[in-house]
Amino acid sequence: MFRKLKNTFSKISAKVKQEAGKVNVIKKIEGSKLKKLSNDLEDELLSNNIAYGVVNEILDAVKNSSAKNLKVDLKNKLKEILSSNKINILEEKNPxxxxxxxxxxxxxxxxxxxxxxxxxxxxxxxxxxxxxxxxxxxxxxxxxxxxxxxxxxxxxxxxxxxxxxxxxxxxxxxxxxxxxxxxxxxxxxxxxxxxxxxxxxxxxxxxxxxxxxxxxxxxxxxxxxxxxxxxxxxxxxxxxxxxxxxxxxxxxxxxxxxxxxxxxxxxxxxxxxxxxxxxxxxxxxxxxx
Ligand SMILES: Nc1nc2c(ncn2[C@@H]2O[C@H](COP(=O)(O)OP(=O)(O)OP(=O)(O)O)[C@@H](O)[C@H]2O)c(=O)[nH]1
Ligand SMILES: [Mg+2]
CATH class of the missing domain: 3.40.50.300 (P-loop containing nucleotide triphosphate hydrolases)
Structure with missing residues:
Protein backbone atom coordinates (compact mmCIF):
# COMPACT_ATOMS: atom_id res chain seq x y z
CA MET A 1 0.00 0.00 0.00
CA PHE A 2 1.20 3.54 -0.81
CA ARG A 3 4.48 2.30 -2.27
CA LYS A 4 4.22 4.74 -5.13
CA LEU A 5 3.30 7.72 -2.99
CA LYS A 6 6.19 6.96 -0.68
CA ASN A 7 8.58 6.86 -3.64
CA THR A 8 7.19 10.18 -4.82
CA PHE A 9 7.97 11.93 -1.58
CA SER A 10 11.45 10.42 -1.26
CA LYS A 11 12.23 11.35 -4.85
CA ILE A 12 11.15 14.96 -4.44
CA SER A 13 12.89 15.25 -1.13
CA ALA A 14 16.14 13.94 -2.66
CA LYS A 15 15.85 16.40 -5.54
CA VAL A 16 15.33 19.29 -3.15
CA LYS A 17 18.39 18.27 -1.14
CA GLN A 18 20.43 18.02 -4.31
CA GLU A 19 19.46 21.53 -5.43
CA ALA A 20 20.05 22.92 -1.98
CA GLY A 21 23.48 21.25 -1.94
CA LYS A 22 24.39 22.89 -5.23
CA VAL A 23 23.72 26.40 -3.99
CA ASN A 24 25.22 25.39 -0.69
CA VAL A 25 22.43 26.81 1.42
CA ILE A 26 19.75 24.84 3.16
CA LYS A 27 17.40 27.71 2.60
CA LYS A 28 14.91 28.54 -0.07
CA ILE A 29 15.42 27.24 -3.56
CA GLU A 30 14.40 30.02 -5.78
CA GLY A 31 13.46 30.93 -9.32
CA SER A 32 13.44 28.42 -12.13
CA LYS A 33 14.75 25.58 -9.99
CA LEU A 34 11.87 25.93 -7.63
CA LYS A 35 9.47 26.04 -10.55
CA LYS A 36 10.98 22.84 -11.93
CA LEU A 37 10.71 21.07 -8.56
CA SER A 38 7.19 22.28 -8.13
CA ASN A 39 6.31 20.93 -11.60
CA ASP A 40 7.92 17.60 -10.75
CA LEU A 41 5.98 17.39 -7.52
CA GLU A 42 2.77 18.28 -9.34
CA ASP A 43 3.30 15.54 -11.96
CA GLU A 44 4.13 12.97 -9.33
CA LEU A 45 1.10 13.78 -7.17
CA LEU A 46 -1.25 13.70 -10.15
CA SER A 47 0.16 10.36 -11.29
CA ASN A 48 -0.64 9.01 -7.83
CA ASN A 49 -4.34 9.65 -8.36
CA ILE A 50 -4.50 12.77 -6.24
CA ALA A 51 -7.18 15.06 -7.65
CA TYR A 52 -6.10 18.26 -9.39
CA GLY A 53 -7.61 20.67 -6.87
CA VAL A 54 -5.93 18.85 -4.00
CA VAL A 55 -2.57 18.87 -5.76
CA ASN A 56 -2.79 22.64 -6.17
CA GLU A 57 -3.55 23.08 -2.52
CA ILE A 58 -0.61 20.89 -1.53
CA LEU A 59 1.73 22.83 -3.84
CA ASP A 60 0.46 26.07 -2.40
CA ALA A 61 1.18 24.89 1.12
CA VAL A 62 4.83 24.12 0.33
CA LYS A 63 5.59 26.94 -2.07
CA ASN A 64 7.56 28.89 0.52
CA SER A 65 9.16 25.90 2.18
CA SER A 66 12.88 25.76 2.63
CA ALA A 67 14.66 22.59 1.57
CA LYS A 68 15.01 21.70 5.21
CA ASN A 69 11.35 22.13 6.01
CA LEU A 70 9.75 20.74 2.86
CA LYS A 71 9.11 17.29 4.30
CA VAL A 72 7.60 18.60 7.51
CA ASP A 73 5.46 21.14 5.67
CA LEU A 74 4.19 18.47 3.29
CA LYS A 75 3.41 16.18 6.18
CA ASN A 76 1.54 18.89 8.05
CA LYS A 77 -0.54 19.76 5.01
CA LEU A 78 -1.45 16.12 4.40
CA LYS A 79 -2.25 15.68 8.07
CA GLU A 80 -4.61 18.63 7.88
CA ILE A 81 -6.36 17.02 4.88
CA LEU A 82 -6.58 13.58 6.46
CA SER A 83 -7.68 14.52 9.96
CA SER A 84 -11.13 16.00 9.42
CA ASN A 85 -13.67 15.66 12.24
CA LYS A 86 -13.21 12.10 13.46
CA ILE A 87 -16.28 10.13 14.45
CA ASN A 88 -16.70 6.80 16.18
CA ILE A 89 -19.40 4.81 14.41
CA LEU A 90 -19.13 2.02 16.94
CA GLU A 91 -20.36 4.34 19.67
CA GLU A 92 -23.26 2.62 21.45
CA LYS A 93 -26.71 4.01 20.85
CA ASN A 94 -28.87 0.98 21.72
CA PRO A 95 -28.92 0.02 18.92
N1 LIG B 1 -8.44 -7.22 -1.92
C1 LIG B 1 -9.57 -6.76 -1.39
N2 LIG B 1 -10.74 -7.16 -1.90
C2 LIG B 1 -11.87 -6.67 -1.33
C3 LIG B 1 -11.85 -5.75 -0.25
N3 LIG B 1 -13.14 -5.44 0.07
C4 LIG B 1 -13.92 -6.14 -0.79
N4 LIG B 1 -13.17 -6.88 -1.64
C5 LIG B 1 -13.61 -7.76 -2.73
O1 LIG B 1 -14.34 -6.98 -3.68
C6 LIG B 1 -15.36 -7.76 -4.28
C7 LIG B 1 -16.70 -7.02 -4.18
O2 LIG B 1 -17.05 -6.95 -2.83
P1 LIG B 1 -18.56 -6.84 -2.31
O3 LIG B 1 -18.49 -6.73 -0.84
O4 LIG B 1 -19.39 -7.92 -2.89
O5 LIG B 1 -18.96 -5.46 -2.97
P2 LIG B 1 -20.40 -4.74 -2.95
O6 LIG B 1 -20.15 -3.27 -2.89
O7 LIG B 1 -21.26 -5.31 -1.91
O8 LIG B 1 -20.93 -5.14 -4.41
P3 LIG B 1 -22.45 -5.07 -4.95
O9 LIG B 1 -23.30 -5.68 -3.92
O10 LIG B 1 -22.43 -5.85 -6.23
O11 LIG B 1 -22.74 -3.62 -5.19
C8 LIG B 1 -15.35 -9.10 -3.54
O12 LIG B 1 -14.66 -10.03 -4.32
C9 LIG B 1 -14.60 -8.79 -2.26
O13 LIG B 1 -13.94 -9.93 -1.73
C10 LIG B 1 -10.56 -5.34 0.27
O14 LIG B 1 -10.42 -4.53 1.18
N5 LIG B 1 -9.46 -5.88 -0.35
MG1 LIG C 1 -23.16 -6.11 -1.97
Whole structure:
Protein backbone atom coordinates (compact mmCIF):
# COMPACT_ATOMS: atom_id res chain seq x y z
CA MET A 1 0.00 0.00 0.00
CA PHE A 2 1.20 3.54 -0.81
CA ARG A 3 4.48 2.30 -2.27
CA LYS A 4 4.22 4.74 -5.13
CA LEU A 5 3.30 7.72 -2.99
CA LYS A 6 6.19 6.96 -0.68
CA ASN A 7 8.58 6.86 -3.64
CA THR A 8 7.19 10.18 -4.82
CA PHE A 9 7.97 11.93 -1.58
CA SER A 10 11.45 10.42 -1.26
CA LYS A 11 12.23 11.35 -4.85
CA ILE A 12 11.15 14.96 -4.44
CA SER A 13 12.89 15.25 -1.13
CA ALA A 14 16.14 13.94 -2.66
CA LYS A 15 15.85 16.40 -5.54
CA VAL A 16 15.33 19.29 -3.15
CA LYS A 17 18.39 18.27 -1.14
CA GLN A 18 20.43 18.02 -4.31
CA GLU A 19 19.46 21.53 -5.43
CA ALA A 20 20.05 22.92 -1.98
CA GLY A 21 23.48 21.25 -1.94
CA LYS A 22 24.39 22.89 -5.23
CA VAL A 23 23.72 26.40 -3.99
CA ASN A 24 25.22 25.39 -0.69
CA VAL A 25 22.43 26.81 1.42
CA ILE A 26 19.75 24.84 3.16
CA LYS A 27 17.40 27.71 2.60
CA LYS A 28 14.91 28.54 -0.07
CA ILE A 29 15.42 27.24 -3.56
CA GLU A 30 14.40 30.02 -5.78
CA GLY A 31 13.46 30.93 -9.32
CA SER A 32 13.44 28.42 -12.13
CA LYS A 33 14.75 25.58 -9.99
CA LEU A 34 11.87 25.93 -7.63
CA LYS A 35 9.47 26.04 -10.55
CA LYS A 36 10.98 22.84 -11.93
CA LEU A 37 10.71 21.07 -8.56
CA SER A 38 7.19 22.28 -8.13
CA ASN A 39 6.31 20.93 -11.60
CA ASP A 40 7.92 17.60 -10.75
CA LEU A 41 5.98 17.39 -7.52
CA GLU A 42 2.77 18.28 -9.34
CA ASP A 43 3.30 15.54 -11.96
CA GLU A 44 4.13 12.97 -9.33
CA LEU A 45 1.10 13.78 -7.17
CA LEU A 46 -1.25 13.70 -10.15
CA SER A 47 0.16 10.36 -11.29
CA ASN A 48 -0.64 9.01 -7.83
CA ASN A 49 -4.34 9.65 -8.36
CA ILE A 50 -4.50 12.77 -6.24
CA ALA A 51 -7.18 15.06 -7.65
CA TYR A 52 -6.10 18.26 -9.39
CA GLY A 53 -7.61 20.67 -6.87
CA VAL A 54 -5.93 18.85 -4.00
CA VAL A 55 -2.57 18.87 -5.76
CA ASN A 56 -2.79 22.64 -6.17
CA GLU A 57 -3.55 23.08 -2.52
CA ILE A 58 -0.61 20.89 -1.53
CA LEU A 59 1.73 22.83 -3.84
CA ASP A 60 0.46 26.07 -2.40
CA ALA A 61 1.18 24.89 1.12
CA VAL A 62 4.83 24.12 0.33
CA LYS A 63 5.59 26.94 -2.07
CA ASN A 64 7.56 28.89 0.52
CA SER A 65 9.16 25.90 2.18
CA SER A 66 12.88 25.76 2.63
CA ALA A 67 14.66 22.59 1.57
CA LYS A 68 15.01 21.70 5.21
CA ASN A 69 11.35 22.13 6.01
CA LEU A 70 9.75 20.74 2.86
CA LYS A 71 9.11 17.29 4.30
CA VAL A 72 7.60 18.60 7.51
CA ASP A 73 5.46 21.14 5.67
CA LEU A 74 4.19 18.47 3.29
CA LYS A 75 3.41 16.18 6.18
CA ASN A 76 1.54 18.89 8.05
CA LYS A 77 -0.54 19.76 5.01
CA LEU A 78 -1.45 16.12 4.40
CA LYS A 79 -2.25 15.68 8.07
CA GLU A 80 -4.61 18.63 7.88
CA ILE A 81 -6.36 17.02 4.88
CA LEU A 82 -6.58 13.58 6.46
CA SER A 83 -7.68 14.52 9.96
CA SER A 84 -11.13 16.00 9.42
CA ASN A 85 -13.67 15.66 12.24
CA LYS A 86 -13.21 12.10 13.46
CA ILE A 87 -16.28 10.13 14.45
CA ASN A 88 -16.70 6.80 16.18
CA ILE A 89 -19.40 4.81 14.41
CA LEU A 90 -19.13 2.02 16.94
CA GLU A 91 -20.36 4.34 19.67
CA GLU A 92 -23.26 2.62 21.45
CA LYS A 93 -26.71 4.01 20.85
CA ASN A 94 -28.87 0.98 21.72
CA PRO A 95 -28.92 0.02 18.92
CA UNK A 96 -26.48 1.93 16.74
CA UNK A 97 -27.78 1.87 13.16
CA UNK A 98 -25.16 1.87 10.42
CA UNK A 99 -25.96 1.84 6.71
CA UNK A 100 -23.36 1.24 4.02
CA UNK A 101 -23.85 2.76 0.56
CA UNK A 102 -21.80 2.97 -2.61
CA UNK A 103 -21.42 1.94 -6.24
CA UNK A 104 -21.52 -1.67 -7.50
CA UNK A 105 -18.65 -3.80 -6.31
CA UNK A 106 -17.14 -1.17 -4.00
CA UNK A 107 -17.00 -3.70 -1.17
CA UNK A 108 -20.13 -2.83 0.86
CA UNK A 109 -21.22 -6.36 1.72
CA UNK A 110 -17.71 -7.55 2.57
CA UNK A 111 -17.13 -4.46 4.72
CA UNK A 112 -20.45 -5.00 6.49
CA UNK A 113 -19.31 -8.50 7.43
CA UNK A 114 -15.96 -7.12 8.59
CA UNK A 115 -17.77 -4.63 10.83
CA UNK A 116 -19.83 -7.50 12.26
CA UNK A 117 -16.59 -9.31 13.04
CA UNK A 118 -15.22 -6.21 14.81
CA UNK A 119 -18.42 -5.90 16.83
CA UNK A 120 -18.22 -9.56 17.85
CA UNK A 121 -14.60 -9.11 18.90
CA UNK A 122 -15.75 -6.21 21.10
CA UNK A 123 -18.16 -8.71 22.69
CA UNK A 124 -21.19 -6.86 21.33
CA UNK A 125 -24.10 -8.13 19.29
CA UNK A 126 -25.45 -7.12 15.92
CA UNK A 127 -27.96 -8.02 13.24
CA UNK A 128 -27.40 -7.52 9.52
CA UNK A 129 -30.15 -6.37 7.16
CA UNK A 130 -30.10 -7.78 3.61
CA UNK A 131 -31.11 -4.44 2.12
CA UNK A 132 -29.78 -5.36 -1.32
CA UNK A 133 -32.96 -6.92 -2.67
CA UNK A 134 -31.91 -6.01 -6.20
CA UNK A 135 -28.79 -7.89 -7.32
CA UNK A 136 -29.03 -11.64 -7.96
CA UNK A 137 -27.45 -13.66 -5.13
CA UNK A 138 -26.94 -10.59 -2.90
CA UNK A 139 -29.13 -12.05 -0.14
CA UNK A 140 -27.38 -15.44 -0.23
CA UNK A 141 -24.01 -13.67 -0.14
CA UNK A 142 -24.94 -11.88 3.09
CA UNK A 143 -26.52 -15.04 4.50
CA UNK A 144 -23.25 -16.89 3.96
CA UNK A 145 -21.40 -14.19 5.91
CA UNK A 146 -24.04 -14.47 8.64
CA UNK A 147 -23.45 -18.22 8.83
CA UNK A 148 -19.67 -17.84 8.92
CA UNK A 149 -19.82 -15.19 11.63
CA UNK A 150 -22.80 -16.59 13.49
CA UNK A 151 -24.71 -13.33 13.07
CA UNK A 152 -28.45 -13.09 12.46
CA UNK A 153 -29.57 -11.83 9.03
CA UNK A 154 -32.94 -10.22 8.39
CA UNK A 155 -34.02 -10.70 4.77
CA UNK A 156 -37.12 -10.46 2.59
CA UNK A 157 -37.57 -11.59 -1.01
CA UNK A 158 -35.80 -10.17 -4.03
CA UNK A 159 -37.59 -7.13 -5.39
CA UNK A 160 -39.07 -6.27 -2.02
CA UNK A 161 -38.77 -2.89 -0.33
CA UNK A 162 -35.34 -2.50 1.14
CA UNK A 163 -36.60 0.06 3.68
CA UNK A 164 -38.94 -2.62 5.07
CA UNK A 165 -36.01 -5.03 5.52
CA UNK A 166 -34.02 -2.36 7.35
CA UNK A 167 -37.03 -1.47 9.49
CA UNK A 168 -37.52 -5.12 10.49
CA UNK A 169 -33.85 -5.44 11.37
CA UNK A 170 -34.09 -2.41 13.68
CA UNK A 171 -37.21 -3.87 15.32
CA UNK A 172 -35.39 -7.18 15.75
CA UNK A 173 -32.41 -5.45 17.37
CA UNK A 174 -34.67 -3.56 19.75
CA UNK A 175 -36.63 -6.64 20.77
CA UNK A 176 -33.46 -8.70 21.34
CA UNK A 177 -31.49 -5.89 22.91
CA UNK A 178 -28.76 -6.00 20.28
CA UNK A 179 -26.12 -3.30 20.09
CA UNK A 180 -25.89 -2.68 16.34
CA UNK A 181 -27.91 -2.88 13.14
CA UNK A 182 -25.77 -3.14 10.01
CA UNK A 183 -27.66 -2.40 6.80
CA UNK A 184 -26.41 -3.64 3.43
CA UNK A 185 -27.70 -1.84 0.34
CA UNK A 186 -27.64 -2.44 -3.41
CA UNK A 187 -24.82 -0.91 -5.43
CA UNK A 188 -25.88 2.03 -7.56
CA UNK A 189 -24.64 5.00 -9.49
CA UNK A 190 -26.13 8.46 -9.63
CA UNK A 191 -27.81 7.80 -12.99
CA UNK A 192 -29.95 5.14 -11.38
CA UNK A 193 -32.68 7.39 -10.03
CA UNK A 194 -34.88 4.53 -8.76
CA UNK A 195 -32.13 3.04 -6.65
CA UNK A 196 -31.12 6.49 -5.39
CA UNK A 197 -34.71 7.11 -4.30
CA UNK A 198 -34.76 3.72 -2.59
CA UNK A 199 -31.72 4.72 -0.57
CA UNK A 200 -33.38 7.99 0.44
CA UNK A 201 -36.36 5.97 1.60
CA UNK A 202 -34.28 3.59 3.72
CA UNK A 203 -32.67 6.61 5.29
CA UNK A 204 -36.01 8.29 5.95
CA UNK A 205 -37.57 5.16 7.43
CA UNK A 206 -34.82 3.90 9.76
CA UNK A 207 -32.85 7.11 10.29
CA UNK A 208 -29.42 5.48 10.53
CA UNK A 209 -27.03 7.11 12.99
CA UNK A 210 -24.31 6.69 10.42
CA UNK A 211 -24.55 6.55 6.65
CA UNK A 212 -21.17 5.39 5.44
CA UNK A 213 -19.93 5.58 1.87
CA UNK A 214 -17.83 2.61 0.79
CA UNK A 215 -15.34 3.51 -1.92
CA UNK A 216 -12.96 1.26 -3.84
CA UNK A 217 -9.58 2.96 -3.56
CA UNK A 218 -8.61 1.63 -6.99
CA UNK A 219 -11.24 3.72 -8.77
CA UNK A 220 -8.91 6.74 -8.89
CA UNK A 221 -10.44 10.11 -9.57
CA UNK A 222 -13.92 8.65 -9.87
CA UNK A 223 -13.75 8.07 -6.11
CA UNK A 224 -13.94 11.82 -5.64
CA UNK A 225 -17.03 12.11 -7.85
CA UNK A 226 -18.70 9.30 -5.91
CA UNK A 227 -17.95 10.99 -2.60
CA UNK A 228 -19.38 14.30 -3.81
CA UNK A 229 -22.44 12.76 -5.40
CA UNK A 230 -23.54 10.44 -2.62
CA UNK A 231 -22.78 13.22 -0.17
CA UNK A 232 -25.05 15.60 -2.00
CA UNK A 233 -27.89 13.21 -2.81
CA UNK A 234 -28.02 11.00 0.27
CA UNK A 235 -25.81 12.59 2.90
CA UNK A 236 -22.73 10.79 4.15
CA UNK A 237 -21.20 10.83 7.64
CA UNK A 238 -17.95 9.08 6.84
CA UNK A 239 -16.07 7.00 4.29
CA UNK A 240 -14.52 3.54 4.25
CA UNK A 241 -11.93 2.92 1.54
CA UNK A 242 -11.60 -0.69 0.43
CA UNK A 243 -8.98 -2.68 -1.47
CA UNK A 244 -6.13 -0.56 -0.17
CA UNK A 245 -4.09 -3.79 -0.15
CA UNK A 246 -4.14 -3.62 -3.94
CA UNK A 247 -3.70 0.15 -4.19
CA UNK A 248 -0.08 1.02 -4.87
CA UNK A 249 -0.77 4.72 -5.21
CA UNK A 250 -2.77 5.72 -2.16
CA UNK A 251 -3.90 9.00 -3.70
CA UNK A 252 -7.61 8.16 -3.40
CA UNK A 253 -7.38 8.42 0.37
CA UNK A 254 -6.03 11.96 0.17
CA UNK A 255 -8.44 13.06 -2.57
CA UNK A 256 -11.56 11.60 -1.00
CA UNK A 257 -10.73 12.98 2.45
CA UNK A 258 -10.19 16.42 0.96
CA UNK A 259 -13.07 16.60 -1.50
CA UNK A 260 -15.74 15.00 0.67
CA UNK A 261 -14.74 16.83 3.84
CA UNK A 262 -15.81 13.66 5.65
CA UNK A 263 -13.62 11.52 7.85
CA UNK A 264 -12.07 8.31 6.55
CA UNK A 265 -13.04 5.74 9.18
CA UNK A 266 -11.53 2.43 8.14
CA UNK A 267 -9.39 0.97 5.39
CA UNK A 268 -10.22 -2.40 3.89
CA UNK A 269 -6.95 -4.25 3.44
CA UNK A 270 -7.89 -7.71 2.18
CA UNK A 271 -10.71 -10.18 1.71
CA UNK A 272 -10.64 -11.69 5.21
CA UNK A 273 -12.98 -10.68 8.03
CA UNK A 274 -10.14 -9.16 10.02
CA UNK A 275 -8.87 -7.06 7.14
CA UNK A 276 -10.41 -3.78 8.26
CA UNK A 277 -8.05 -1.32 9.87
CA UNK A 278 -9.07 1.73 11.78
CA UNK A 279 -7.89 4.75 9.83
CA UNK A 280 -4.97 6.48 11.49
CA UNK A 281 -3.62 9.55 9.67
CA UNK A 282 -0.33 9.60 11.61
CA UNK A 283 0.35 5.95 10.92
CA UNK A 284 -0.15 6.46 7.20
CA UNK A 285 1.86 9.65 7.03
CA UNK A 286 4.73 8.02 8.87
CA UNK A 287 4.68 5.29 6.24
CA UNK A 288 4.78 7.63 3.27
CA UNK A 289 6.81 10.68 4.26
N1 LIG B 1 -8.44 -7.22 -1.92
C1 LIG B 1 -9.57 -6.76 -1.39
N2 LIG B 1 -10.74 -7.16 -1.90
C2 LIG B 1 -11.87 -6.67 -1.33
C3 LIG B 1 -11.85 -5.75 -0.25
N3 LIG B 1 -13.14 -5.44 0.07
C4 LIG B 1 -13.92 -6.14 -0.79
N4 LIG B 1 -13.17 -6.88 -1.64
C5 LIG B 1 -13.61 -7.76 -2.73
O1 LIG B 1 -14.34 -6.98 -3.68
C6 LIG B 1 -15.36 -7.76 -4.28
C7 LIG B 1 -16.70 -7.02 -4.18
O2 LIG B 1 -17.05 -6.95 -2.83
P1 LIG B 1 -18.56 -6.84 -2.31
O3 LIG B 1 -18.49 -6.73 -0.84
O4 LIG B 1 -19.39 -7.92 -2.89
O5 LIG B 1 -18.96 -5.46 -2.97
P2 LIG B 1 -20.40 -4.74 -2.95
O6 LIG B 1 -20.15 -3.27 -2.89
O7 LIG B 1 -21.26 -5.31 -1.91
O8 LIG B 1 -20.93 -5.14 -4.41
P3 LIG B 1 -22.45 -5.07 -4.95
O9 LIG B 1 -23.30 -5.68 -3.92
O10 LIG B 1 -22.43 -5.85 -6.23
O11 LIG B 1 -22.74 -3.62 -5.19
C8 LIG B 1 -15.35 -9.10 -3.54
O12 LIG B 1 -14.66 -10.03 -4.32
C9 LIG B 1 -14.60 -8.79 -2.26
O13 LIG B 1 -13.94 -9.93 -1.73
C10 LIG B 1 -10.56 -5.34 0.27
O14 LIG B 1 -10.42 -4.53 1.18
N5 LIG B 1 -9.46 -5.88 -0.35
MG1 LIG C 1 -23.16 -6.11 -1.97
Missing amino acids: TIIMLIGVNGAGKTTTLAKLAQKIKKNKKKCVMAAGDTFRAAAIEQLEQHGKNLDVKIISHNYGSDSAAVAFDAVEHAKSKNLDYVLIDTAGRNHANEDLMRELEKVKRVVKPHYTILVVDSLTGNDAVDQAKLFGKKIGVDGVILTKTDADERGGAIISVAHESGKPILFLGSGQGYDDLEEFDADKILNQII
